[in-house]
Amino acid sequence: MASSIEYTNGIQPSDKWEMILTRKAYGEMLVELGKKNENIVVLDADLAESTYTKFFRAEFPERFVECGIAEQDMMNTAAGLSTFGLIPFLSSYAIFLTGRAWDQARNTVDYSKMNVKIAAAHGGISVGQDGCSHQSMEDLSNMLSLVNMTVLVPADYWETRKMMEWIPTHEGPLYFRLGREKVPTVTSESTPFKPYHTLEAVGGGDGVFIATGLMLSRAVHAAELLAKEGIFSRVLHVPMLKPMNDEEILQAVKETGAVVTIEEHSIYGGLGSLVARLLLSNDVHVPTRIIGIPDIYLMSGKPEELLVKAGLTAENGAAKMKEALALRK
Amino acid sequence: MPTLNLSVEELREKARAIRHDVLVAIHTAKSGHPGGPLSAADYLTALWMNYLNCDPKNPFWPERDRFVLSNGHCSMLLYTLMSHRGLFSRGYLLTFRTVDSRLQGHPSKTSLPGVEVSSGSLGQGLSVAHGMALGARIRGTPERTVFCNCGDGELQEGNIWEAIMHAGHRKTDNLVVSADWNNAQIDGYVENVKNIAPLPEKFRDFGWRTIEADGHDMDDIVRAWNEAVAGTPSRGKGCGQPTAILFKTVMMHGCPTYENIPGWHGRPPKEDEVMHMLNELNYNYNTVDEARAAMGGFQEYDGYGDEDGK
Numbered sequence: 001m002a003s004s005i006e007y008t009n010g011i012q013p014s015d016k017w018e019m020i021l022t023r024k025a026y027g028e029m030l031v032e033l034g035k036k037n038e039n040i041v042v043l044d045a046d047l048a049e050s051t052y053t054k055f056f057r058a059e060f061p062e063r064f065v066e067c068g069i070a071e072q073d074m075m076n077t078a079a080g081l082s083t084f085g086l087i088p089f090l091s092s093y094a095i096f097l098t099g100r101a102w103d104q105a106r107n108t109v110d111y112s113k114m115n116v117k118i119a120a121a122h123g124g125i126s127v128g129q130d131g132c133s134h135q136s137m138e139d140l141s142n143m144l145s146l147v148n149m150t151v152l153v154p155a156d157y158w159e160t161r162k163m164m165e166w167i168p169t170h171e172g173p174l175y176f177r178l179g180r181e182k183v184p185t186v187t188s189e190s191t192p193f194k195p196y197h198t199l200e201a202v203g204g205g206d207g208v209f210i211a212t213g214l215m216l217s218r219a220v221h222a223a224e225l226l227a228k229e230g231i232f233s234r235v236l237h238v239p240m241l242k243p244m245n246d247e248e249i250l251q252a253v254k255e256t257g258a259v260v261t262i263e264e265h266s267i268y269g270g271l272g273s274l275v276a277r278l279l280l281s282n283d284v285h286v287p288t289r290i291i292g293i294p295d296i297y298l299m300s301g302k303p304e305e306l307l308v309k310a311g312l313t314a315e316n317g318a319a320k321m322k323e324a325l326a327l328r329k
Numbered sequence: 330m331p332t333l334n335l336s337v338e339e340l341r342e343k344a345r346a347i348r349h350d351v352l353v354a355i356h357t358a359k360s361g362h363p364g365g366p367l368s369a370a371d372y373l374t375a376l377w378m379n380y381l382n383c384d385p386k387n388p389f390w391p392e393r394d395r396f397v398l399s400n401g402h403c404s405m406l407l408y409t410l411m412s413h414r415g416l417f418s419r420g421y422l423l424t425f426r427t428v429d430s431r432l433q434g435h436p437s438k439t440s441l442p443g444v445e446v447s448s449g450s451l452g453q454g455l456s457v458a459h460g461m462a463l464g465a466r467i468r469g470t471p472e473r474t475v476f477c478n479c480g481d482g483e484l485q486e487g488n489i490w491e492a493i494m495h496a497g498h499r500k501t502d503n504l505v506v507s508a509d510w511n512n513a514q515i516d517g518y519v520e521n522v523k524n525i526a527p528l529p530e531k532f533r534d535f536g537w538r539t540i541e542a543d544g545h546d547m548d549d550i551v552r553a554w555n556e557a558v559a560g561t562p563s564r565g566k567g568c569g570q571p572t573a574i575l576f577k578t579v580m581m582h583g584c585p586t587y588e589n590i591p592g593w594h595g596r597p598p599k600e601d602e603v604m605h606m607l608n609e610l611n612y613n614y615n616t617v618d619e620a621r622a623a624m625g626g627f628q629e630y631d632g633y634g635d636e637d638g639k
Contacts, residue, residue: 041467062467063467065463067495068491068494068495068498070491070494070495072453072456072487072488072491073456073459073488073491073492073495075456076453076454076456076457076460076488076492077456077457077459077460077463077492077495078460079446079456079457079460080446080456080457080458080459080460080461080462080463080464080475081460081461081463081464081467082460082464083395083445083446083460083461083464084461084464084465084467084468085464085468086464086467086468103450103453104453104456104488107447107448107449107450107453108446108447108448108450108453108457111437111438111439111447112437112438112439112446112447113438113439114446
């Protein structure tokens, strides 16, 4: 029986978190990668200032392709570039890339197995005051159903940097989701990013939180709240939703006997759906709660206010875990 | 890599053989789109036999030109052109649209070496082709020319105009687009369904060099391709503009009884119809089996086998 909360893999307690942009990490890393690898090319659709591809544009203008406000054209231009052995990173907002350009992502990029890296800023509802038209709670389900697509959701600044180092070594279509707002640095410079693996963030045996992206911070915070009551829940971060490491998730659930998933995405077709399918089809029947954006459109508002409206809070996470643990056999 | 460099007379005869194979294969599959292939057969035969720089034994040869079939439903024409250029045997065309064949209903890059990108969802190929042309430029090899064929009905897609604007903006002169201007689409004549006219003016206004040609007059077709490639870096000096050739064509050309009827966009000919069509092309068989035998009968795939090649 644990007596205090056990942070693992360099995860920081919430009182040490700093607020930094993930898209800034993306922009910085593009430049670093561009220096090392002349095959890296970057595309944007009139959002270079916002997606931070402006750093790359300033450094390597000959390898930067501004597509104007034309996301469908950008997706397929990237596909064409990739056929010459280039590694295109394209950027816009998640809702436009996976909405407007979905047909291009499916029928050209994914079906042809093109080596295109889709970097989506402004994933989730924490986009905030721009309102619903610019929020994305559907992008993960839109991408997860694509056969060849690898899907990544970094938790914060440090993890984004580490993912970016790995991404050019990956061959094939890849989607990764960045946020708009500054997000807490739950991970640290020493936290590893292991492709094809989950990451244990907090040790414990009283149920497991399974989180992805920004919601790792809420899960860790929820575990901290529970620890004050003597409940020690494990926290598992899933930075790679596809392909997902089924074995590690099954093992964590079997060892802890209850599960709460939490994601900044619609409850239809995201992490919760993936985990529920996995558990049921492996006959792992444990108390399960799925926290995600319920079937509603959000609105303008401060990001934190919107997360509260959607129930994406540490307090809700802790409450749901208690419900699940009460049902645990 | 030399092209076949056929004479105008040989190109005419080759286009006739290609129409033959397209019709027999679509009839055999009892499924497919004959209208567009017969419309574009003459000018794409000229491109594939005499202009497209490729290695039939290695479709991934890095120095090749690229061809993108944006109107993917004309897949049977692409496959037949590939076969007649020497990528695989004609008999394999008879597996079109059957389970496990590389000859998918619409072209699939991962199924058939030599297909540069999967297509079928209309309006996408031109952006991809333009990306390829930019890729050649970034690589420092603008002499690689990228050819792209579009249907005229397809020009109703918004993504097409994004690409046209983009290529015009970047003056991508190693990109050559051919448009099959047959004025026919599924729901009727293009001018009635949703008019795309004035087409040459639209391309010109977006910064393109525009060439018009009779898509069934082989002399005029050769003139148009010569003029088009003369403005690409592959022939020494780029003209500083992307090029569009607008080929005036007739759907189902070569089979007069069936010409210019939009209904032939996507309907396979029945046995009596295909026999009549072949007869109008001056092929006189007693049975379709004889036509299939003329293609070598059903054959296994004998082309390049690397499915994940670059």
